[in-house]
Amino acid sequence: MKIYTFPKSRSLRVLWVLEELGVSSYDTIRVDLLNDNPSITSPHSRGKVPFMIDGDISIEETSAICLYLCEKYPKKSFYSTDLKERAIINSWLSFALTDLESPIWNLLKQLMFIPEEKRSLELVNYFKKESEKVINQLKFDESFEWIAGNSFTLADIFMSHTLLWAKFGGVNISPAINDYINRATNRVSYLKAQEKNNQ
Numbered sequence: 697m698k699i700y701t702f703p704k705s706r707s708l709r710v711l712w713v714l715e716e717l718g719v720s721s722y723d724t725i726r727v728d729l730l731n732d733n734p735s736i737t738s739p740h741s742r743g744k745v746p747f748m749i750d751g752d753i754s755i756e757e758t759s760a761i762c763l764y765l766c767e768k769y770p771k772k773s774f775y776s777t778d779l780k781e782r783a784i785i786n787s788w789l790s791f792a793l794t795d796l797e798s799p800i801w802n803l804l805k806q807l808m809f810i811p812e813e814k815r816s817l818e819l820v821n822y823f824k825k826e827s828e829k830v831i832n833q834l835k836f837d838e839s840f841e842w843i844a845g846n847s848f849t850l851a852d853i854f855m856s857h858t859l860l861w862a863k864f865g866g867v868n869i870s871p872a873i874n875d876y877i878n879r880a881t882n883r884v885s886y887l888k889a890q891e892k893n894n895q
Contacts (some may be wrong), residue, residue, distance in 0.1 A: 697722040699761075700738045700747040701893050702729040706758040707746035708893040712853050713762045715885035717769040724892050759793060759854075766850060773847040784844045788851035795833075797858050799826035803865045827867045831859070836872060843876075848883070856880035 699714075701707035701724045714722055727745050728734030740747040740756045748754065748761045750768075755761045766775035776782045803823035806815055836843070844851045859877050863869060869877075880886065 697751075698725055698749045699723070700725050700727050700740070700745050702727050702745045703894045705729070705745050705893075706857075708889055709758050709853050709857055710746045710748065710761050710765070711889035711892050712857075712886055713765050713850065715888045716774055716848070716853070716883075717765060717771055719765070719769055724895065726895060759789065762850060762853070773849075775850050776847075781845065785849050785851045788843050789854055792851070792854035792858050795830050796855070797861075799823045799830060800858055800862045800865060800867070803827055803867070804861055807865055824865065824867055827862050827865065831862060831867065831869060831873065834873065836876070848880070852880055 697719075699707065699710055699722055701711070703726075711724070725736060727738045728736050729738070729743075729745060737743060738745050738747045739749070739754065742756075744756070746758055746761055747756050748764070750764075753764075755764055763775075770777065772778075775785060800823075803820065806820045806823065810816075840846055842848050842852050843855050856877050857880075859869065859873055860881060863874070863877060
C-alpha cells in the first residue's frame with residue numbers, strides 16, 4: 697500500500713486512520729506539491745494529496761480513502777458496524793467536511809498560501825468570523841468522552857484535525873474544544889501519523 701503525502705495536509709488524516717487501525721504495512725511517498733518543477737507528483741487526477749494505491753485499487757480524496765480503510769480493516773470501536781452508531785459517526789463526518797471545513801480552509805488559504813502583501817484582510821476577517829460562527833454551533837454531549845460516543849472514531853479524526861486548523865488560523869475556540877483537540881492530538885496514533893506525514 698502506498699500513500700502520497702505532503703506535510704500539514706489532509707494526508708495526515710489517512711495516516712492517522714492507518715495508525716488507529718493498527719496497519720503498519722504501508723509506504724508514504726512525499727509529493728513535491730508546491731514545486732513548479734516537481735520530481736515527484738501525485739497520481740491524483742488534480743495533482744492533490746492524499747492519494748492511495750492498494751494493489752490494483754487506486755483512490756483519491758481523503759474521505760473516500762479513509763472509508764475504504766475502515767471497511768478493509770474493520771474495527772468496531774473506530775467505525776461501528778451498528779447502523780445507529782455509524783449514522784452518528786457519518787453525521788459528524790458530513791458536518792466536518794462541509795459546514796466546518798469550508799470557512800476554516802478558506803481562512804488558511806489566505807494565511808498560508810497568499811503572500812502577506814497580497815492578502816485580503818477583508819477576506820481573512822470574513823472567514824475567521826464564519827469559522828467562529830460554525831464552531832460556536834458545536835454542542836458536545838458531556839456524557840460522551842468523544843464526539844460520537846465513548847470511543848474514539850473516524851469522526852474524531854476529521855473533527856479534531858479541522859478544529860486544529862481553526863486554532864492555527866487564530867480562530868477563537870472554547871476551553872472545551874481546546875481540550876478536545878489536545879486529547880485527540882496527544883494520542884500515540886496522531887503523533888506517529890504526524891511524524892510520517894512530515895517526512
